[in-house]
Amino acid sequence: MHSLPSQGGSTPPVRSARRYWPRRIRLIAAAVLSLGIASLAAAQPSSSPLTLDAALDAAQARSATLQAQDAATRAAREMAVSAGRLPDPVLRLSVDNLPIEGPMRYSLTDDFMTMRSVSLMQTFTGSEKRQARAARYEREAEAATAMRSMQKARLLAQTAGAWFDRYYQEQMQGLLQRQREEAGRVSEAVESAYRGGRSSQADVLAAHAAVARIDDRLHEVRAGLAAARAQLQRWIGDSAEQALGVPPRIDQTRLAEHQLGHEIDQHPDIAVMNARERMALADAEVARQDKSADWSWSLMYSKRGSRFGDMVSLGVSIPLQWDQARKQDRELSARLQKAEQIRLEREEMRREHLFEVQRLLANWRSNLTRLADYDKTLIPLATERVQAMEAAFRGDKAPLAAVIEAQRMVTDTRLERLRIEKQTAAWWAELEYLIPQEQAGQAPLPDPWPKTLPSPSNQPAQEQEP
Structure with a gap:
């Protein structure tokens, strides 16, 4: 542009x-x-690898089940506060003795018996009874908390299992992919040798068949990997798409065999049964307190016509528990028997869980020994066999099919080791997250039978119905 x-x-x-x-x-x-x-x-988004601990944290933060149990705990504690209060007073407004016939019909002031009344009634529940009802809901809150711990333990074990499932599926895929690349190079070399007249058509077909078998296995492993990704996503959401981090050691666990009997007492299922038993005993205490009737007091003010004086009425209502032996006592005995039922079921569950944990420990230790054998003996032997067959093939002392078979055996051996390690990791996850860390090391619960309630075994024989 030209300047001005x-x-x-x-x-x-x-x-x-x-x-x-x-x-x-x-x-x-x-x-x-x-x-x-x-x-x-x-x-x-962060590209940091998804470790097992991060997956467990994500699963807990995402779990609607744990949040539901938190809501159940809060609801029970709110009810505990409400149950400790007196019943609401009752306000009553009424017109009494209104005539509907004769010259004074429908008049509110002419007849001396017609009254417009306001009354207030209050039921007085004893403090011990209110405390028993509040304690019952406190026990319900404890049961909801124990249920949350049980569901948390299962969530951690399932999430860890899904994490390990995806990890080992990826390891299998990587192993097969490397074998596929090696088999492809062998197939190309055999085809080149065949075109140069240094190999037979049988060798070419054997090399192609080896590649096809590996492809078939890859399809199977990829399907398993897709299912493992979906399962992990079910627990932790979109974080399941991240690359996995380094797995933890699976050759040691928090459970100690010499303390197994004590640690089983901290099992979440046992904790739930303990909480249920305490709740049943609280129900029994409420039934015992209900044997004392609640009295209700009322005060009524009645207004009549201007020619007549007003009136005040005072009343008391007392429930007549005239058949406690067949009603209140039977209810108390039934609730005590319910607590006894839960106690016996808990003992049977404890024995079952002790057996299951012992079985898991035995299988886990056996697999650790098998993994050591694979690393020390089986995989080195399979690798040496491949080297020997390759040397024999180069010396025209073994066919190519024997070399391919030896390579397949190495692949099978390594895949089998991964499957064993995957199963070992799954058992380790069950053992490691069997007992939540916040419950580990807690002292066993004292005898739940309160001194104010007789044990069911000491209950007198019930009288027969007439």
Whole structure:
């Protein structure tokens, strides 16, 4: 563009402004662009690997079941506060003795018996009875908390199992993929040798068959990997798409065999049964307190016509428990027997869980020994056999099919080791997360039978119905 002619002293400021504003605009644009790039970088998801601990934390944060148990605990504690209060008073408004016949019919003031009344009635429940009802809901809150611990233990074990399932499926896929690449190179070399007249068609077919078998296994492993990803996503959500981190050691567990009998007492299922037993005993205490009837007091003010005086009435209502032996005592005995039922079921469950944990420990230790044998003996022997067959093939002392078979045996041996390790990891997860860490090491619960309640075994024989 042509520059404008100068007009006295005004030209230099115009040129300076023209040089200043483009530079300033470029600086502003660069700053905005850098801020945009920084915000985009901050918005990118973290590429850190998904460790097992991170997966467990994500599963707990995402679990609606744990949140539901938290809500159940809060609900029971709210009910405990409500149960400890007196019943609501009752306000009654009434018109009594209103005539409907004769010359004074429908009149509120002519007949001396007609009254407009306001009454207030209050039922007084004893403090011990209210405390028993509140304690019953406190025991229910404890049962909900124990149920949460049980569901948390199962959630951790299932999430860990899904994490290990995906990890070992990926390991199997990687192993087969490497074998597929090696088999492909062998197949190409055999085809080249066949075209040069240095190999037979049988060798070519054997090499192609080896590649096809590995492809078939890859299809199976990929399907298993897709299922493992879906299972992990079911527990932790979109975080399941991240790459997995390094797995933890599976050759040691928190459970100690010499303390197994004590640690089984901290099993979440046993804790739930303990809480249920305490809740049943609290129900029995409520039934015992219900043998004392609640009295209700009422006060009524009645207004009559202007020619008649007003009246006040005072009343008391007392429930007549005239057949406690067949009603209240039977209810108390039934609730005590319910507590005894839960206690016996808990003991049977304890024995069952002790056996299951002993079986898991035995299988886990056996698999650890098998893994050591694979690493020390089976895999080295299979690898040496491949080397020996390759040397024999190069010396024209063994066919190519024997080399391919030896390579397949190595692949099978390594895959079998991964399957054993996968099963070992699953058993380790069951053992490791069998007892929540917040419950480990707790002292066993004392005898749950309260001194105010007789044991069911000491209950007198029930009288027969007439």
